[in-house]
Structures are given as C-alpha cells and as structure tokens.
Amino acid sequence: MGKGRLEAFSDGVIAVIITIMVLELKVPHGADLRALVPLLPVFLSYVLSFVYVAIYWNNHHHMLHAVQRVNGLALWANLHLLFWLSLVPFVTGWVNENHFAAVPVALYGVVLLMAGVAYYVFERVLIAHHAEESPLARAVGKDLKGVTSLFMYVAAIALTFVNPWVSCALYVFVAIVWFIPDPRIERALPGG
C-alpha cells in the first residue's frame, strides 16, 4: 500500500490537535496588560505543547520520507500514536487548571511517555516491513535518542512528587534535544 493517505490523515489529525489547543487560551475580560498576566503560564504550556506536537509531526515527516510503503499493521501503529497525541490538549488543560500541580504534571509526562512509546513501536513496525538494510533501518539504528527520551519522561514523572518544576524543566530539555530534526535520516537518504 502507498503511504500517501496515512500521511494525509496524520497531517489532518495533527493539524486539528495543534490548533484546538489554542482554544484553551480563554479570552480574558480585562482590557489591560495585567489581564494577560494569569494567562502567562497557560501561554507557556501552550508553547511547550505546540513544540511537542510539532516535533512529532517533524519526525513523522522524516520517518515516512524514508519509507516506501506501509501495511495494515503500520496503519494501526500510526493510529495508536495519533491517539496519544490527541490527549495532549486535555493534559495541557489539566496542568493549567491546577497551576502546575504534581499529579497533572505527572499525567502530562505519562501522555508524552505513551506517545514516545507509540512512536517507537511505529518505527519498529516500519523497519520490520522493509529490508534489513533499508535507509530507515540504517538511519535509525537502535534509536538511542528515542529510547533515552523515554527514560527522561519516566524520570520526570517520578520527580513530580519532589518538585513539579523540575519535571517541567526536563520536558523542556527533551523538547530542545528533539527540536533539531533527526539528522541521521537526512544524512542516510540520497538527496535527503
């Protein structure tokens, strides 16, 4: 099966997810700058979630770029990833509602962790469907970066009960690491 529709559907779902998050930014009643102050943490969490969803779109783009075809299992692995991404607006909203309390910040990490796991599974499904020496397999290898991120999320979830801000700092740190699209795939591809 071609990969065109899987890409188009994923683009649609991720576009809706990334845009409905902005509906969390409730219009304040006041007309001066002070009215925006309580919105500042909400805005920052929106930026973080926007960047995370954008990173997933970016990596999804790079990964599918290195792939020629998909099978039925890959369709479901992709839908599994989209499911966890669709929960990002909900956990972002819960974190904001409770001003970065421990449990909501931990659940934010759980959703990031599950999305990371789903991405990893999707990657393995695609690699298994292609030849062992495919560009994707060579580019990704054991995916140390992806696996390390998963451990970072687990650490961040545990640390929420010490200090939720440390966890938030870890989320930001992982986002920065992923900010740069995976150069391994670009390098491994002819004309990539």
Added chain:
Amino acid sequence: MGKGRLEAFSDGVIAVIITIMVLELKVPHGADLRALVPLLPVFLSYVLSFVYVAIYWNNHHHMLHAVQRVNGLALWANLHLLFWLSLVPFVTGWVNENHFAAVPVALYGVVLLMAGVAYYVFERVLIAHHAEESPLARAVGKDLKGVTSLFMYVAAIALTFVNPWVSCALYVFVAIVWFIPDPRIERALPGG
C-alpha cells in the same frame, strides 16, 4: 473521475471527527488522581469511539485502495457515510452524560448501525461502478463480515433494554473483530 479528492475530503472530515471527541474530556477541577475517577467511563467511551472511527478510516482506506475511479453516486454514498460518522461525538457525549443509561446506549448503536449500512451501500456503489470481476468485488464477495456486524448492532440495540452493559460488550466485541484490517482486500490485490 479520480478518487484523490474523495479520499482527501474524507481524511479531513474523519480527522476532525476523531479529534473533537477529545473535547468531551472536560478538564476536572481537582488536582489529584481522585479527580480523574469520574472521567474514567468518559475516557473508555472515548477510546471505543476513537477505535470505531479509526476502523472506518482503515476500511475506507483499504476499500478505496482497491478502486480506480469514482462517479457522482459514489461521492454521495461517501458523504452519507461521513454524515453518520459525524454523529459519533454526539452520541458518545450523550452516553457519558447519562452514565451508560439504556436509551443513549441504544442510540449509540443506532448510529453505529447506520454508519455500517452507509458503508455497505458505499461498497455496493463502488462495486457496481467497476467490472464484475474487479479486485474489490472478488475481495469483498458478499461481505459476510459487514452484514453480520449489522445484525450484531441490531441485537445490541435490543439488548439495551435488558442490560446496557451487555450492549456495550457487544460494541466492544464487534470493534475487536474489525480491529484487524480486512485481509481479503490485501490478499486479492497484487502487491497490496
């Protein structure tokens, strides 16, 4: 007519449907895990509806993959299917609002039944538009699986007045049966 735009528009509509359902997950006020407990059935119904819409996207993908062209009738048969799918968020919300009461659970089944009927009609329209010995016609045959599902929905609707949970179990059962994308089409297609 080519099938590209029918696919693109369906991807867009299904992407919006599957994502706005998550807006039903209202952010709770409390900051501890107990605040999430009343959300658990809402979450489970979200998962079920997500899986159902995902199954329709998957089967839609497989079916259109086996088709070369569409006509005006196929466009409307597809829109008819999208109409019933667009009601899934509404019935999911009604089921949640009333904690799985009999009538909402029955209406959930009615929407699934109508979507199933619409899919079956769409399938027949596409088969009629192609040659009798087309890959789609050979792959689908009499579509025993699709027709059986319709009877399962009817049974589930009737059973809501005995016990709505039995109906829910039936919905979950049909979803599991459909979870695996239709191997008949994949098998019948060269290089599918």
Added chain:
Amino acid sequence: MGKGRLEAFSDGVIAVIITIMVLELKVPHGADLRALVPLLPVFLSYVLSFVYVAIYWNNHHHMLHAVQRVNGLALWANLHLLFWLSLVPFVTGWVNENHFAAVPVALYGVVLLMAGVAYYVFERVLIAHHAEESPLARAVGKDLKGVTSLFMYVAAIALTFVNPWVSCALYVFVAIVWFIPDPRIERALPGG
C-alpha cells in the same frame, strides 16, 4: 499554477465547517427519548446544512475536475466562496436558537444566496481563465440552474415575512434539485 493546493485547502476548510456544525447538537440532560424531542428541529436543520455544504463540495469537485490551472484571481474567488460557507454554522445556530423565526430564516437564505453568488463568480473567473471552448465553458454554458437557484433564494428570503416555513420548504427544494451532481460537466468531459 496547479490546482492541487486550492483543492486541498478547500477540502480542509469544508471538512471543518461540515463537522463543527454537529457541535450545535448539544447533548441533552435527560436519558429518555423525550429528551431528544426538542433536538429534532436542530437535527433537521443540521441535516439541511450538511447537505448544502456537501452539495458545494460536490459541485466544487466537479468544477475543478474540468479545469487544468488556476490564477491569483481564482484563489481569491475560491476564498470568497469559503468565507460565505464558513458562516453556515452560525446562521444554522441562530435559526435553531429562535425556533425558525422569520429574521433568522431570512439570514440563513442571505448566506445561501451569497454563497451561490460567490460560486457563480468563481465559475466565471475559471471560465475566463480558460479558452472559450474549454470543457468547463461548454459544460456550464449560461448556468441556468445556478442563476435560477439565486432567484429561488431571493424569493425564499422575501417569503420569510409571510411564513418562514415556506422559505424552509424552498431551501429544501433547491437542495433536492442540486442533490444530483451536475451531469453537464460529467457528460462534457472525456472519461468524466
């Protein structure tokens, strides 16, 4: 310029319009069938608006199918059409809020009229951009059907002050006439 992106963007906008209308169907509090009774007119107006937006998508699809390229003017003529279509959920909501009162039903007609005018303008822009003997020009001709619809909307708007239900009947009648995709374009196209 190719027509691919104009089609893709229009598909996206129309997909969002057709799906957010269902958010007007507010989940009722009661758990029995009587709770659905007040929703019945809302549901019927949803069906009508769904069919109207679907008709525009269908005709848009047929028209662009008969066209090879677009220019800057066509992009704006298309955006003008999308603008009026984007107001359909608003006027549908106003009609429902006031139980089919005269002024809201008239405004519903105004939006249909303006969308019809915008579609007609878009059609003329595309014909002007192509040769006089293009398939689109031959297929559409003077577009008697489109122009007649505009007069029907004007009549329906005027009739709201006699009886809004007569206007609604006219809207339904025009929708039925357009329900069948334009056979002129399908006929005029080779392999259409």
Added chain:
Amino acid sequence: MGKGRLEAFSDGVIAVIITIMVLELKVPHGADLRALVPLLPVFLSYVLSFVYVAIYWNNHHHMLHAVQRVNGLALWANLHLLFWLSLVPFVTGWVNENHFAAVPVALYGVVLLMAGVAYYVFERVLIAHHAEESPLARAVGKDLKGVTSLFMYVAAIALTFVNPWVSCALYVFVAIVWFIPDPRIERALPGG
C-alpha cells in the same frame, strides 16, 4: 525533501484556524435584526482576520510554488509561522471582548507583526536553501513590500495609545495592499 507534506500540513492548520474563528460569532438570543447589531464589530473583525489568514495562505501558496524542495530548517520556519497564525483567533476574540480597546488592538498588531517576521524568516530560509539565481530569489528580491508591512505594524501598535481606530485603519490598509497576490512571483515563473 519534497514540499508536499509541508504544504498539506500547512493547509490543514490554516483551514482549522480560519474556520474556528467563526466560533467567536456567538449566536445571539433575540430573533430580530437588532439582536445582530452588537455582533457587527465582531463580524467586521472576523472578516479582517479571515482576510489576513487568507492572505498568508495565498502568499504561502505562491512562495512554495516557486520552490522545488525544503529542508529541516524550512519545516521549523514554517511551523514558527503557523504558531503565530494560530494566535490570530485569540487576539481577535480579545479585541471583540473589549470593544477595540487600546491594549487588545496593540496585541492584535503584535501577532500580525510576529507572523510577518516569521514569514520573512521563512522566505529567507527558502531562498538560502536554493541557488542565488532561483526564481524565488529573483521574484522576491529584498522584499520591500514585506519589510514595509512590518514597519506599518510597528507604527499601528504605537498608534493604539493615540487612537485604536487609527491602528485598525492601518491594519485594514496593509490587508488591502496584500490583497492582490504577489505579482512578482507569478511574473518570474515560467508559466506562473
């Protein structure tokens, strides 16, 4: 990397942005024309924001049309632009909530300014990725029109503290200037 998915994802995000703005048009309770009067400024701000987002889609379309390929940096420059565009519904809502008060009107300008800066950066990234004598580079040149717009936004932001309506007039003026898609790119392209 091909530009197809960057275009498709941008189409999706911009389609959602341009359509969710209409949700700001809250259905009024009254059933006569007077009930619409308080909605008039909301409607006009919706039209202005619709036109601005449409201008960005139009220019995005023209710019990508002149480009053959994108790299990882271009993906992020594009996401940066989409981020600022995603804030347009929020600032439009704040302007409406406060009846065009100074600070909200200024913030509206800040978002327009940042979107303009993001577009300019995206343009430079694309030009740098192509040959010096590429069609895009020749067509855009120093982009006097784009840079002048940025200064207009800065002026409009400053003028909100004199009179917000002067700023609004400036926003409308810039929109009118951009209304016509960039003829430079169309001219510079063979068959453009």
